[in-house]
Amino acid sequence: MARDLEEYLRPGLDSTPFCPGCGHGILMNLILRAIDELKLSMDEMLFVSGIGCAAWIPSPHFNADTLHTLHGRAIAFATGAKLFNPKLNVMVISGDGDLTSIGGNHLIHAARRNIDLSVICANNMIYGMTGGQVASTSPLGAFTSTSMDGNIYRPFDLCKLVLGAGAPYVARYSVTQPLLLVSAIKKSLSIQGFTFIEVLSPCHTQFGRRNRYDSPADMLKALMESCISKEEAEYLTKEELKNKIITGEFNDGGS
Numbered sequence: 001m002a003r004d005l006e007e008y009l010r011p012g013l014d015s016t017p018f019c020p021g022c023g024h025g026i027l028m029n030l031i032l033r034a035i036d037e038l039k040l041s042m043d044e045m046l047f048v049s050g051i052g053c054a055a056w057i058p059s060p061h062f063n064a065d066t067l068h069t070l071h072g073r074a075i076a077f078a079t080g081a082k083l084f085n086p087k088l089n090v091m092v093i094s095g096d097g098d099l100t101s102i103g104g105n106h107l108i109h110a111a112r113r114n115i116d117l118s119v120i121c122a123n124n125m126i127y128g129m130t131g132g133q134v135a136s137t138s139p140l141g142a143f144t145s146t147s148m149d150g151n152i153y154r155p156f157d158l159c160k161l162v163l164g165a166g167a168p169y170v171a172r173y174s175v176t177q178p179l180l181l182v183s184a185i186k187k188s189l190s191i192q193g194f195t196f197i198e199v200l201s202p203c204h205t206q207f208g209r210r211n212r213y214d215s216p217a218d219m220l221k222a223l224m225e226s227c228i229s230k231e232e233a234e235y236l237t238k239e240e241l242k243n244k245i246i247t248g249e250f251n252d253g254g255s
């Protein structure tokens, strides 16, 4: 049954800035669904974002306190807010460029220190807002505005990176897996400590068009087909895993 999430949105906003085919709007909806299902009060929440398209997910849309901060510094601001008011439920929502390139140091150290933050990284594998430059998450060979002959660098595996830094809850899902994603967001909001969810979110405007996806729907379909669960992945060879994206919970908060 459709739920009315309007009460979670700031009054007077009737559209989002996202391009056709962008996954960030789906993610916005799923975050609000998770909050609604947990019956959390928006008055006890703070949403922090950096700079980039993904940073517009909470701000100005969410009807709560939102901090739209400097590029790469969302986790640093969020840490300060949490230390000042430990009762706040602090969620960081930002892009892969923002959180893992310029902000990469804050990410690994917040994970190492196990700061009580829920971090959601909307990974579209490119710098969307600034013109489609190559990111630390762009796949090998990807065409971007700064890798016109194909990206020559290996991408980060963000979940492995954050796991290596000691985060107690780490998961990866795509916006094409909405139910799993809502359940992961609910879990991350319920766990005390540093939680990290990498969300694959397509950017047809900057990534899809340069990488030969005919339409936003085509890109969404390809994403859906490349995602496999970590349980399925166990039975595949290295060769079969090429171009697959392994999804699931990589640390479930129990350790």
Ligand SMILES: Cc1ncc(C[n+]2csc(CCOP(=O)(O)OP(=O)(O)O)c2C)c(N)n1
Binding pocket: 051, 052, 053, 054, 055, 071, 094, 095, 096, 097, 098, 099, 122, 124, 126, 127, 128, 129, 130, 135
């Ligand atoms: C100090 C600084 N350096 C660079 C920029 C330019 N800049 C703004 S957003 C961004 C990348 C955003 O990429 P990402 O976080 O992946 O978000 P997306 O737009 O793809 O959702 C960059 C390089 C900036 N605003 N400030």
